[in-house]
Amino acid sequence: MSVLIVGSIAIDNIKTQLEEHRELLGGSASYASVGASFFSPVNLVGIVGSDFPKEHIELFKSRGVDLAGLQIVDGKTFRWSGEYDWDMNVRKTLSVELNVFETFSPKLPDAYKGTPIVLLGNISPSLQKHVLDQADSARFVVADTMDLWITTTRPELLGLLKGIDLLVLNDSEARQLTEETSLIKAAHNILHLGPKYVAIKKGEHGCLLLSKDRFFSCGAFPLEDIHDPTGAGDTFAGGFAGYLASLDKKAFDFDDLKKAVVYGSLLASFCVESFSLERLNQLTKKELEDRYELFKLMSHFEVIG
Amino acid sequence: MSVLIVGSIAIDNIKTQLEEHRELLGGSASYASVGASFFSPVNLVGIVGSDFPKEHIELFKSRGVDLAGLQIVDGKTFRWSGEYDWDMNVRKTLSVELNVFETFSPKLPDAYKGTPIVLLGNISPSLQKHVLDQADSARFVVADTMDLWITTTRPELLGLLKGIDLLVLNDSEARQLTEETSLIKAAHNILHLGPKYVAIKKGEHGCLLLSKDRFFSCGAFPLEDIHDPTGAGDTFAGGFAGYLASLDKKAFDFDDLKKAVVYGSLLASFCVESFSLERLNQLTKKELEDRYELFKLMSHFEVIG
Numbered sequence: 319m320s321v322l323i324v325g326s327i328a329i330d331n332i333k334t335q336l337e338e339h340r341e342l343l344g345g346s347a348s349y350a351s352v353g354a355s356f357f358s359p360v361n362l363v364g365i366v367g368s369d370f371p372k373e374h375i376e377l378f379k380s381r382g383v384d385l386a387g388l389q390i391v392d393g394k395t396f397r398w399s400g401e402y403d404w405d406m407n408v409r410k411t412l413s414v415e416l417n418v419f420e421t422f423s424p425k426l427p428d429a430y431k432g433t434p435i436v437l438l439g440n441i442s443p444s445l446q447k448h449v450l451d452q453a454d455s456a457r458f459v460v461a462d463t464m465d466l467w468i469t470t471t472r473p474e475l476l477g478l479l480k481g482i483d484l485l486v487l488n489d490s491e492a493r494q495l496t497e498e499t500s501l502i503k504a505a506h507n508i509l510h511l512g513p514k515y516v517a518i519k520k521g522e523h524g525c526l527l528l529s530k531d532r533f534f535s536c537g538a539f540p541l542e543d544i545h546d547p548t549g550a551g552d553t554f555a556g557g558f559a560g561y562l563a564s565l566d567k568k569a570f571d572f573d574d575l576k577k578a579v580v581y582g583s584l585l586a587s588f589c590v591e592s593f594s595l596e597r598l599n600q601l602t603k604k605e606l607e608d609r610y611e612l613f614k615l616m617s618h619f620e621v622i623g
Numbered sequence: 624m625s626v627l628i629v630g631s632i633a634i635d636n637i638k639t640q641l642e643e644h645r646e647l648l649g650g651s652a653s654y655a656s657v658g659a660s661f662f663s664p665v666n667l668v669g670i671v672g673s674d675f676p677k678e679h680i681e682l683f684k685s686r687g688v689d690l691a692g693l694q695i696v697d698g699k700t701f702r703w704s705g706e707y708d709w710d711m712n713v714r715k716t717l718s719v720e721l722n723v724f725e726t727f728s729p730k731l732p733d734a735y736k737g738t739p740i741v742l743l744g745n746i747s748p749s750l751q752k753h754v755l756d757q758a759d760s761a762r763f764v765v766a767d768t769m770d771l772w773i774t775t776t777r778p779e780l781l782g783l784l785k786g787i788d789l790l791v792l793n794d795s796e797a798r799q800l801t802e803e804t805s806l807i808k809a810a811h812n813i814l815h816l817g818p819k820y821v822a823i824k825k826g827e828h829g830c831l832l833l834s835k836d837r838f839f840s841c842g843a844f845p846l847e848d849i850h851d852p853t854g855a856g857d858t859f860a861g862g863f864a865g866y867l868a869s870l871d872k873k874a875f876d877f878d879d880l881k882k883a884v885v886y887g888s889l890l891a892s893f894c895v896e897s898f899s900l901e902r903l904n905q906l907t908k909k910e911l912e913d914r915y916e917l918f919k920l921m922s923h924f925e926v927i928g
Contacts, residue, residue: 522806523829535829541805573924
């Protein structure tokens with residue numbers, strides 16, 4: 319089974335307190351596609367300008383990402399510059415140039431319309447909705463969002479939530495969306511807004527997955543050093559969706575989703591070990607499975623039969 | 624096997640944004656003793672004044688807590704008043720009256736000196752050291768600490784760390800002690816200071832347990848409402864120590880410690896469901912085991928053989 323992924327494709331300039339890297343491949347769809355590609359074929363929907371480096375196209379191809387849905391248009395690719403604090407949870411956007419992204423109207427190639435798993439990466443809820451409306455055979459729809467959309471396009475976001483299976487967002491965004499301090503209350507409030515599941519990312523504290531009657535707490539894989547947290551959330555969502563697709567099932571139970579969360583988290587833990595997609599691009603399936611086994615030892619506290 | 628517990632015994636006045644309760648049984652040794660009592664006999668070392676309510680003495684007795692090490696002296700019992708913010712991680716001490724605690728010099732009854740598990744509850748490191756020096760057959764020593772001791776008695780705390788097996792502290796205290804932002808780095812630095820293990824409590828985000836080469840991430844049991852977080856950390860430490868004692872072993876491996884962390888966390892999750900020791904005092908072993916089974920489902924993501 320394939321995953322349909324829509325989101326931004328960007329050229330990033332990223333500063334941390336220790337390093338600065340320029341002209342990096344970025345954007346939610348880029349990270350999500352490479353994350354998902356560890357498990358399944360990806361149908362990518364996005365837009366880039368004529369300046370988009372050919373090496374990035376080659377990277378996508380080498381990961382088994384189908385590019386029939388990638389629009390390459392005259393103009394410049396979306397650009398983002400950001401700077402991280404010593405506390406890497408704190409980041410400042412230095413500049414955004416929408417460029418060709420400003421006129422992006424995602425259109426699904428016919429071959430994409432039956433894709434069973436759909437990941438609506440972090441872009442505006444109205445673009446997400448526009449893609450969802452064209453994906454008529456979706457079995458499981460994941461949507462990612464962020465503070466910007468909660469503030470500026472709340473009605474559109476609330477509309478989207480009625481049509482998706484899982485909402486992915488971080489802890490502060492869950493609190494912002496629901497105006498609840500308790501994450502458990504916030505999660506339950508989100509489930510009342512439509513999605514069957516919600517995944518709340520907590521950075522170094524891991525991730526929670528909730529349905530109306532189930533709960534899963536996933537720790538974060540322990541890392542001494544984080545080089546660049548950009549794209550961790552997108553990689554998580556991509557890995558999650560890719561893993562589900564690889565199960566090749568008509569419907570998914572909570573235990574499937576738990577493992578999808580674990581694989582998403584572990585891919586994110588590799589992602590932040592270097593800038594851009596550098597580490598993921600080097601990563602082997604064997605390394606991922608080794609970290610999975612290690613993580614099982616770190617999370618389970620008893621042998622269950 | 625029994626647990627030796629030393630710490631404060633207090634009368635607390637506690638305000639949250641919703642409720643206020645006065646004249647409550649509190650103090651690190653009180654919570655820790657009741658926590659440990661779910662698994663093993665407790666030898667309590669502490670001091671109270673002549674005003675200490677008889678009902679609290681009865682409570683300790685009903686939990687199988689030995690009181691040969693409890694000094695009851697002329698004067699008033701230690702008193703603490705505190706107020707919690709809407710965000711229950713934030714609390715303000717409104718008043719402290721040391722009273723009889725000011726002259727506390729813990730002296731172990733001879734019968735206590737061979738207790739195999741020792742929990743040095745949250746009191747000054749010099750008092751903790753004083754108790755440790757008298758406990759000559761300790762197989763496993765747990766020490767709890769707090770920001771106050773890190774700031775005001777750092778040399779004494781560093782001295783104590785060389786003689787203990789496990790240090791328990793919260794995330795901000797781990798960062799404060801080591802001046803490291805990364806909790807993983809902070810934990811490894813603490814292990815260099817002496818203890819074989821460190822447990823970092825993260826409130827609603829659970830708890831990490833680390834040795835030089837092992838790692839365990841324990842989630843927090845999901846609670847919609849927390850009524851009073853007072854004593855959660857002490858209950859955690861008590862439950863941890865009590866569980867170890869119940870294993871009746873000469874030495875403990877990392878898997879034993881993982882389960883001790885889980886039981887400690889679950890007891891703490893009951894503790895915060897009401898004020899003072901109210902909930903723990905009503906709690907049955909069956910309820911604890913039921914929550915343990917539920918928590919296993921919430922934490923494990925795969926059946927391991």
